[in-house]
Amino acid sequence: MVKGLIQGLHHVTSFSGSARNNIRFYTEILGLQFVKKTVNYDSPDILHLYYGDKTGNPGSVATFFPFSGITRGKAGNSSVTSTMFSIGADSIGFWTNRLKTHQVDFRGPFTRFDEEEYIYFDDFDGIQVELVANAADLRPGCFTAGIPAGHGIKGLYSLTLSYASSEPTLEFLTRHMNHLLLKSDSDRSRLYSKENQPGNYIDLLSRPSMPNHLPGAGTVHHLAFQTSDETSQEKIRTHLSRAGFQPSPVMDRQYFKSIYFREPGGVLMEIATAGPGFLIDESPDELGENLKLPHWLEAKRNDIEAALGMT
Numbered sequence: 298m299v300k301g302l303i304q305g306l307h308h309v310t311s312f313s314g315s316a317r318n319n320i321r322f323y324t325e326i327l328g329l330q331f332v333k334k335t336v337n338y339d340s341p342d343i344l345h346l347y348y349g350d351k352t353g354n355p356g357s358v359a360t361f362f363p364f365s366g367i368t369r370g371k372a373g374n375s376s377v378t379s380t381m382f383s384i385g386a387d388s389i390g391f392w393t394n395r396l397k398t399h400q401v402d403f404r405g406p407f408t409r410f411d412e413e414e415y416i417y418f419d420d421f422d423g424i425q426v427e428l429v430a431n432a433a434d435l436r437p438g439c440f441t442a443g444i445p446a447g448h449g450i451k452g453l454y455s456l457t458l459s460y461a462s463s464e465p466t467l468e469f470l471t472r473h474m475n476h477l478l479l480k481s482d483s484d485r486s487r488l489y490s491k492e493n494q495p496g497n498y499i500d501l502l503s504r505p506s507m508p509n510h511l512p513g514a515g516t517v518h519h520l521a522f523q524t525s526d527e528t529s530q531e532k533i534r535t536h537l538s539r540a541g542f543q544p545s546p547v548m549d550r551q552y553f554k555s556i557y558f559r560e561p562g563g564v565l566m567e568i569a570t571a572g573p574g575f576l577i578d579e580s581p582d583e584l585g586e587n588l589k590l591p592h593w594l595e596a597k598r599n600d601i602e603a604a605l606g607m608t
Contacts, residue, residue, distance in 0.1 A: 299533045303475050303490040305497035306453050307523035307553070307569040308347075308358035309380055311424055312370065314514040316344055316363035318421045323348040323359065326399045327382075327426075328444040331585030332575050337362055338550065341594055342604040350439045350452055353552075353575040353584070355523045356496040357436070357452035362518065369423060370513025372459075374504060375563035377517035379417065379425040379457035382450045383495040386432040389414055391448040406430075410480055410487070423515030429454040434495040455487070455498035456520050458564055463501035465561040470499065473540055474522070490522070519557065521567035527554055533568050544568075551591045552577065 313319040323329045332353035337343040349358035359380060372378040384392060389406050396403045396418060405416035415429040428450070438451035460466060467486055470476035476488040476499065484504070489497045510516055524530050530547065534556050537544045544558040553569040560566055578589050588607065590598055 299473065299475050299536050301475065301491075302524050302529045302533050303568075304523045304525060304571070305356050305489075305491050306456065306499075307355045307521040307567070307571075308349075308360055309377060309453065309456055309517060309520045310360045310362070311380075311422075311517045312367065312512070312514050313361045313363045313420075313422045313424075314367055314369075315365055315421070316346065319346060319361050319363050322420045324441075326395075326401065328439055328441040328449055329359070330439050330441075332358065333552065333579075333589060334585055334587065335551070335589045335591075336594070336601060336605070338548075338591060338594070341590075341597065341601050344605060347575070347585075350436070350450075352581055354436075354452070355553075355569070355571050357439075359453070364514065367514045370516035371508075371511040372423075372425065372516055373508045373510035374459050374461050376459065376510035377456050377520055377564065378459040378502070378510075379427050379500075380517070381415075381427040381429050381454040381456060381498075381500070383434045383436070383452055383454035384428045384430050384438075384450060385434075385447050386430050388448045389416060389428070389430045392416065392428050395444075409485075410482065420515075424517070427454070427457075429495070431495060436496070452496050454495045455500050456517075457500040457502055458520075458562070459502040459504050459507060460562045461503070461505050461507070463503045463562070466564070467501055469560050469562075470501075473536065473542075519565035519567055521555070521569045523571055524568050525571050527570055530554060530556060530568055530570055549591070551589075 329348040332349045333347040347360045403418035406414045417427045434451045436451040438449035440449040479487045486501045534544045542558045544556045548555045
């Protein structure tokens with residue numbers, strides 16, 4: 298048990314098609330901050346785009362690998378099937394009107410667990426997004442032109458993971474990842490780490506008849522949990538290794554350090570440190586404006602920009 302070391306969600310990373318359409322959807326429609334424009338450090342010819350709150354605090358961030366012309370994938374079992382963002386308790390009406398204005402089809406509002414109201418819709422690549430209204434989230438969120446204070450997205454609320462049977466993953470999260478079961482109904486279980494609040498939840502769905510996911514645009518690549526620092530990360534890595542989950546070596550992602558592993562249900566998971574954060578190479582006013590590269594790739598900038606079509 299890695300007691301106290303998992304501190305909620307850090308980010309979720311997905312595949313998209315057009316970078317331009319991805320940026321438009323998440324900044325112009327959803328109003329998130331364009332936190333960072335960089336590359337996939339393992340494949341520097343691929344962009345890596347980050348969105349979140351004003352400074353990209355852990356728990357607010359959604360990231361994307363855009364591939365122009367990539368085949369559309371399909372969400373299914375053994376994957377994250379819904380990215381859930383948190384909004385204010387009285388914000389559903391604002392968002393239904395905004396989505397109508399931007400011609401984004403949505404469904405709802407619906408009620409889940411007899412308490413929370415939500416709507417859902419797809420981004421331009423088919424990733425299912427939910428906006429969950431609640432009064433418990435005290436994060437200030439991201440407010441931009443056209444989205445007044447009180448209605449902006451506050452950060453991630455939860456992520457929905459789907460399986461033919463969610464029991465192995467539920468056991469893994471409670472036994473090895475210090476999650477507690479909060480509530481459940483016929484097919485959905487909600488767990489949390491650290492504290493019972495938005496940004497710390499994981500929802501597990503059992504869908505026996507759903508086929509497994511097909512990777513491609515519009516599907517999630519992995520999810521990341523947050524831990525405080527490299528010391529706590531190494532403790533988690535040691536525990537996972539001893540338990541037979543074969544975590545990766547620590548990888549330097551410039552804005553955080555990461556380890557990766559697959560849980561019993563097949564979903565790729567990451568443990569990312571809370572810092573140093575996205576302000577180490579840009580001021581808050583400059584976030585997302587320029588292509589940022591780690592020092593070990595800076596000498597290849599011209600080649601990378603050419604491969605990305607930025608020259």
